[in-house]
Amino acid sequence: MPIAEARAWVELDAGALRANYDTIRRSVVKGTAIIPMVKADGYGLGLELAVRTLEPLEPWGFGVATVREGEAVRRLGVTRPVLLITPLPMGEVQLAARCRLTVGISSMDALDAWVGAADRLGGEALDFHVEVDTGMGRTGLDWREVGDWGPAVMSRLGPGVRWSGCFTHFHSSDLPDERPGMAQWERFQQTLVQLPVPATDLMVHASNSAAILRWPRFGADAVRPGIFLYGGHPAPGVEGVPAPVGVAAVRSRLLLVRQKLPDSTVGYAATYTARSPERWGTVGIGYADGIRRAVGNVASVLVRGRRVPVIGRVSMDSLTVSLQDVPDAKVGDVVTLIGEAGGQRITVDEFASWVGTISNEILTGLGDRLPRVKRDG
Ligand SMILES: *Cc1c(COP(=O)(O)O)cnc(C)c1O
Numbered sequence: 001m002p003i004a005e006a007r008a009w010v011e012l013d014a015g016a017l018r019a020n021y022d023t024i025r026r027s028v029v030k031g032t033a034i035i036p037m038v039k040a041d042g043y044g045l046g047l048e049l050a051v052r053t054l055e056p057l058e059p060w061g062f063g064v065a066t067v068r069e070g071e072a073v074r075r076l077g078v079t080r081p082v083l084l085i086t087p088l089p090m091g092e093v094q095l096a097a098r099c100r101l102t103v104g105i106s107s108m109d110a111l112d113a114w115v116g117a118a119d120r121l122g123g124e125a126l127d128f129h130v131e132v133d134t135g136m137g138r139t140g141l142d143w144r145e146v147g148d149w150g151p152a153v154m155s156r157l158g159p160g161v162r163w164s165g166c167f168t169h170f171h172s173s174d175l176p177d178e179r180p181g182m183a184q185w186e187r188f189q190q191t192l193v194q195l196p197v198p199a200t201d202l203m204v205h206a207s208n209s210a211a212i213l214r215w216p217r218f219g220a221d222a223v224r225p226g227i228f229l230y231g232g233h234p235a236p237g238v239e240g241v242p243a244p245v246g247v248a249a250v251r252s253r254l255l256l257v258r259q260k261l262p263d264s265t266v267g268y269a270a271t272y273t274a275r276s277p278e279r280w281g282t283v284g285i286g287y288a289d290g291i292r293r294a295v296g297n298v299a300s301v302l303v304r305g306r307r308v309p310v311i312g313r314v315s316m317d318s319l320t321v322s323l324q325d326v327p328d329a330k331v332g333d334v335v336t337l338i339g340e341a342g343g344q345r346i347t348v349d350e351f352a353s354w355v356g357t358i359s360n361e362i363l364t365g366l367g368d369r370l371p372r373v374k375r376d377g
Helices: 014-027 039-043 047-057 067-075 090-098 108-121 143-156 179-194 209-214 348-354 359-364
Strands: 008-013 062-064 082-084 102-105 126-133 161-167 203-205 248-260 278-283 300-303 306-311 319-322 334-341 344-346 372-375
Touching: 008 014, 014 047, 014 209, 039 047, 039 067, 039 359, 047 067, 047 372, 062 067, 067 082, 067 090, 090 108, 102 108, 102 161, 108 126, 108 143, 108 161, 126 143, 126 179, 143 179, 300 344, 306 344, 334 348, 348 359
Parallel strands: 008 372, 062 082, 082 102, 102 126, 126 161, 161 203
Antiparallel strands: 008 248, 248 278, 248 334, 278 319, 300 306, 300 334, 306 319, 334 344
């Protein structure tokens, strides 16, 4: 859809995505494999746009959170490894095998199912990486129990499968206190030396965006960057962590511009009242598009290079702004909710801070109704 016709849209700056990838690449030791995470539809920006932009940069592979996402990456023609970082659901083992995913293993049941699927499928061996739980708690095999699960994994190896990697995940790499990260790394190292195979035979990886940029010495064989690539700060408020270049812009248009009388109210629950004659603009985007309801009376947006406030509650399909400071604003003007316009900028992190969340949640919450448009400049 051409932007000229859209009511609201998400713009993806492919050059910025490449620039952020380059920052990650320069932060790790040369030769470290990079596994861009493209889960959740490329952090909400569009799986195809993310994969097509990153593929020419020759990453080692891509990281996904569901088997369906892995299938979608394969449908785009990707032949590189595709790593599934969540436990393999029993109902999707066959599909994962047909897509030749590299699955993360968190249980012996899943490994048994993977070996079974590989034997049925035949052909080249299917890969798996064992995930070690060093404190994240949601997935992985417990680091203290490697003496049990190490031999159990070993006993299941056969011609159908290849144990090709081992990884863990940091739970606090975005927080100022570095001690939890150090403790997790220590646990991971203790696990690696107790494995029944030499860790040098495995691809070892641990770091997400924040860890890559803060603790380059934990780069190991591979890294798994996500949010930084897509323009979200991986550790807001932590000193010394570089900010990414903005990748996504969320834009809409003024659908109506009106002069309102004093005492006019706006939105559900009439939480805003005009004190004097005011100019209001109605913008064609709402909470169904991912513009969270909680930004009502809190957020600002950009109109004609000015920051103007959102007034009243955000509706499902629209929100209202005060145009007091933009007397020349008119119907059809572009309204920028996230991104740059006229030399001003609202970062996704600033937007996230208005509702007490992180940029990841804002980006992945952008609605399907917004077309994703690639800009390359
Ligand atoms: C999402 C995820 C990542 C990427 O994390 P970011 O903080 O977005 O860089 C890496 N590894 C795993 C296991 C993940 O779930």
